[in-house]
Amino acid sequence: MMKKTVPVTLVGAVAAAATALATGSAAHAAAPAHHSPMTHQVAAPSTSIPAAFRSASQAATRTHRGVVVSSQTTPTSQLTALPNGQFKLDTSAGPVRIQRGNGWVPINTTLQRGTDGMIRPVAATDQVAFSGGGTGPLVILGSGAHTTTLSLPLTLPTPVLSGSSATYRNIYPGVDLNLTATGTGYTETLVVRTAAAAANPHLATLRITATTRGMHLSKAHDGSLTLTGSGGQDFNAAPPAMWDSTNHPHLGPAPTATDPGGATITPMSTTVTTSSTTGASAASAVGAATTQNTIAIVPPKTALTGPGVTYPLYIDPSFNVTRSSFLTVTSGGYHYDDDSSEDLDVGDCDWSYCNGIGVARSFFDVNTTAFEGTTGVAHVSNAIVTVEEIWSAASTATDVNLEQTQGFPPTQTWPGPSSEGVLDTQASVAGYTGHAPAQVKFGDANVINAFQGLANAHGKTLYLGLVAPNEGDGDEWKRFSNVASDTTAQVFFDYAPATPTDLTIDPNDVVCGTYLTTDTPTFSAQSTDENPTGNTTPVGISFATFRDNLTDPTPVAGNKTKTPIVTTGSANGTATWDAATTDATNPGPLYPAHWEIQAQATSLATDSTQESSAWTTPLQFSYDPTAPAAPTITSNGGGSFTLNAPGAAGFAWALNSQEEPVPTSNQCTYNSTSSTGGLVTADSTGTASLTVPGWLPYNYLFVEAFTGSHVPSPESSTLPTDTASTTHHLELPNPR
Numbered sequence: 001m002m003k004k005t006v007p008v009t010l011v012g013a014v015a016a017a018a019t020a021l022a023t024g025s026a027a028h029a030a031a032p033a034h035h036s037p038m039t040h041q042v043a044a045p046s047t048s049i050p051a052a053f054r055s056a057s058q059a060a061t062r063t064h065r066g067v068v069v070s071s072q073t074t075p076t077s078q079l080t081a082l083p084n085g086q087f088k089l090d091t092s093a094g095p096v097r098i099q100r101g102n103g104w105v106p107i108n109t110t111l112q113r114g115t116d117g118m119i120r121p122v123a124a125t126d127q128v129a130f131s132g133g134g135t136g137p138l139v140i141l142g143s144g145a146h147t148t149t150l151s152l153p154l155t156l157p158t159p160v161l162s163g164s165s166a167t168y169r170n171i172y173p174g175v176d177l178n179l180t181a182t183g184t185g186y187t188e189t190l191v192v193r194t195a196a197a198a199a200n201p202h203l204a205t206l207r208i209t210a211t212t213r214g215m216h217l218s219k220a221h222d223g224s225l226t227l228t229g230s231g232g233q234d235f236n237a238a239p240p241a242m243w244d245s246t247n248h249p250h251l252g253p254a255p256t257a258t259d260p261g262g263a264t265i266t267p268m269s270t271t272v273t274t275s276s277t278t279g280a281s282a283a284s285a286v287g288a289a290t291t292q293n294t295i296a297i298v299p300p301k302t303a304l305t306g307p308g309v310t311y312p313l314y315i316d317p318s319f320n321v322t323r324s325s326f327l328t329v330t331s332g333g334y335h336y337d338d339d340s341s342e343d344l345d346v347g348d349c350d351w352s353y354c355n356g357i358g359v360a361r362s363f364f365d366v367n368t369t370a371f372e373g374t375t376g377v378a379h380v381s382n383a384i385v386t387v388e389e390i391w392s393a394a395s396t397a398t399d400v401n402l403e404q405t406q407g408f409p410p411t412q413t414w415p416g417p418s419s420e421g422v423l424d425t426q427a428s429v430a431g432y433t434g435h436a437p438a439q440v441k442f443g444d445a446n447v448i449n450a451f452q453g454l455a456n457a458h459g460k461t462l463y464l465g466l467v468a469p470n471e472g473d474g475d476e477w478k479r480f481s482n483v484a485s486d487t488t489a490q491v492f493f494d495y496a497p498a499t500p501t502d503l504t505i506d507p508n509d510v511v512c513g514t515y516l517t518t519d520t521p522t523f524s525a526q527s528t529d530e531n532p533t534g535n536t537t538p539v540g541i542s543f544a545t546f547r548d549n550l551t552d553p554t555p556v557a558g559n560k561t562k563t564p565i566v567t568t569g570s571a572n573g574t575a576t577w578d579a580a581t582t583d584a585t586n587p588g589p590l591y592p593a594h595w596e597i598q599a600q601a602t603s604l605a606t607d608s609t610q611e612s613s614a615w616t617t618p619l620q621f622s623y624d625p626t627a628p629a630a631p632t633i634t635s636n637g638g639g640s641f642t643l644n645a646p647g648a649a650g651f652a653w654a655l656n657s658q659e660e661p662v663p664t665s666n667q668c669t670y671n672s673t674s675s676t677g678g679l680v681t682a683d684s685t686g687t688a689s690l691t692v693p694g695w696l697p698y699n700y701l702f703v704e705a706f707t708g709s710h711v712p713s714p715e716s717s718t719l720p721t722d723t724a725s726t727t728h729h730l731e732l733p734n735p736r
Contacts, residue, residue: 049376049495056081069370073097073104075125076325076367076484086381089491093364094325094484095125095183107484109164109181119159119166121181128186130166130179133158137211139179139186146214146229152177153207165258172200178257183484185235189257192313198304206297208317210272213290220411222335223270225295236410238336240268240297240317245310248353250393252343252479253431257314259343262391264355266303267334268315271296325365326482329414331358343390344487346400347468347477361416362480363408363465366489368451372460378493379611380452384443385424385464388486391431393477399427400478402442403465404450417463423447425469428478437481451491462489496611497539497601500525502574503619512668515709516623519589524576527601527613538604541575546618547593592624624707628686630714631705639695645705645713648686652679652712653703655692660704660715 174197344362650670654677
């Protein structure tokens with residue numbers, strides 16, 4: 001069989017041999033037909049890794065610290081080149097930074113008053129402004145030609161600012177209005193402090209005037225609202241809900257103005273009416289049109305002032321930017337998308353105070369645009385998805401599944417997007433009976449495989465779901481944080497070397513690119529380090545052979561044996577391997593067979609994972625040192641002869657004292673004739689027709705057959721007569 005040798009054509013330093021390479025089966029084309037030339041395989045130079053990746057990787061190695069690939073930074077993801085040659089992708093389920101000028105700053109929802117008197121967060125993804133008090137709009141969404149103002153029919157007091165919240169005290173007696181900025185919008189809550197305040201007729205029907213410019217307001221059947229605008233930002237509002245201060249510890253923490261926690265949530269009815277449209281035709285609600293709409297929200301009377309209500313009471317109609325990064329659906333029909341006031345619920349809410357929630361499932365997505373922007377396929381070595389559990393119904397750890405799902409729109413309802421399988425299951429407990437919030441980390445091999453699948457497809461979004469393993473067990477009820485920075489993924493990856501190019505056989509060892517002339521040929525291939533760090537990281541090239549017997553012109557993959565042969569080259573270098581000696585791994589040179597050889601490159605860096613490229617397309621060749629039998633020569637009269645030798649690729653002939661011509665190593669067609677000799681090609685049966693020019697009856701005809709490897713047969717010759725005869729090594733007096 002074969003062995004390995006230390007190559008002499010390496011570029012730069014040679015590393016130790018790589019570890020054994022994977023041996024999965026490969027598809028094989030048919031073996032070459034006899035005497036059809038085969039050229040070496042040439043692949044295009046690789047340009048699969050963007051220049052920005054390379055530059056950051058080299059800088060990380062030079063400075064011994066991580067370097068951010070700034071061109072890959074988005075509101076939800078950041079790519080960092082590490083000193084060991086790997087890349088680290090940190091991605092979150094929602095925005096955690098915004099772009100300011102040429103740089104990025106973390107989201108900061110702390111409120112501050114502007115020169116126009118409006119109140120805005122320091123740094124948020126969307127244009128949201130709160131009233132500074134007075135008769136103007138309560139909230140302005142969007143900017144420029146695409147805005148919506150939301151107004152209440154009252155004069156607002158000057159708000160009290162505290163961090164992300166603005167509180168408008170006593171907009172009605174005993175009723176405060178709380179606005180809280182989030183990274184993607186805001187929450188709005190009316191805090192009704194007493195039963196007397198709840199009896200105020202203004203609360204029986206809450207009316208909000210929405211004046212849209214270049215945007216369109218619509219209501220879905222479940223009461224959710226959507227603001228859309230061509231060229232502007234889109235916002236959505238989950239169905240409005242209310243809750244009181246009655247706490248059910250199994251459900252969640254104590255209710256607040258921004259989080260219902262363990263309260264019973266009560267939905268409210270919503271209607272939208274359009275009173276006027278100006279600046280465009282009535283048929284157009286988008287563009288330059290300004291439209292005035294009235295949103296009417298009606299709380300159930302029993303939820304406002306009924307028996308058993310615990311005050312303060314909270315009423316929540318809020319808008320957030322539509323991003324479809326968070327979604328919760330329930331079997332009871334209630335669902336919400338990107339609602340900053342709602343946690344991500346999971347499991348069976350089977351208590352009477354669940355108010356018909358039923359079973360909940362929550363979903364989110366993470367951004368992986370770093371995979372999308374390259375033609376090279378990243379190899380994912382590790383991946384961890386982290387979520388923060390803030391509450392669980394049980395006082396001991398219970399399981400939750402992380403599933404990969406299909407994509408989901410904001411309007412997705414029960415049962416949620418289709419599952420593509422469970423990636424990992426983790427047990428956790430949080431919140432209830434004094435447990436602190438818990439980070440739940442999913443890092444099973446299936447999680448790595450999910451990101452690898454996305455890398456293979458150059459995909460930009462991975463959709464995930466949190467689902468209770470037993471949706472009939474109330475102890476598996478859990479709540480998870482909807483804060484973007486609490487729901488994250490961290491992915492480590494690098495790039496395998498380029499698939500080898502210029503897989504060739506030494507020209508001195510092959511005839512016509514297909515037929516070996518030796519059982520110890522030399523092969524060579526090139527590869528490029530696709531994860532350069534600025535060092536001369538060596539690249540190993542493994543050669544694998546496949547063989548079959550010569551009686552079957554179409555090799556069958558199942559009949560082949562793959563023998564990886566590892567030899568080392570350096571970054572952007574050439575590696576060679578021959579089969580001249582025997583060792584324990586490769587016990588012998590080639591034997592007669594149809595053969596295929598492939599090459600695979602492996603990064604031999606010791607400070608990073610050793611990644612392997614794809615195998616090359618097989619290069620086909622044959623080795624058969626067996627000489628054919630001496631040819632038979634049948635005279636047909638007049639200098640016409642039929643030649644035959646099974647397995648022959650062609651015949652060499654000569655007259656009288658001349659020597660038969662010898663085909664050269666690159667001579668692959670054999671139809672050449674002169675007055676004294678020549679070559680003729682055989683068909684698949686080893687038969688050829690020969691007409692000798694100027695044939696005379698007293699001529700001697702000498703013929704040798706040869707194989708595709710140009711191995712000659714014993715010589716045959718004819719008598720100096722023009723009668724049909726065949727001779728093999730006749731001992732006749734002749735001109736030779």
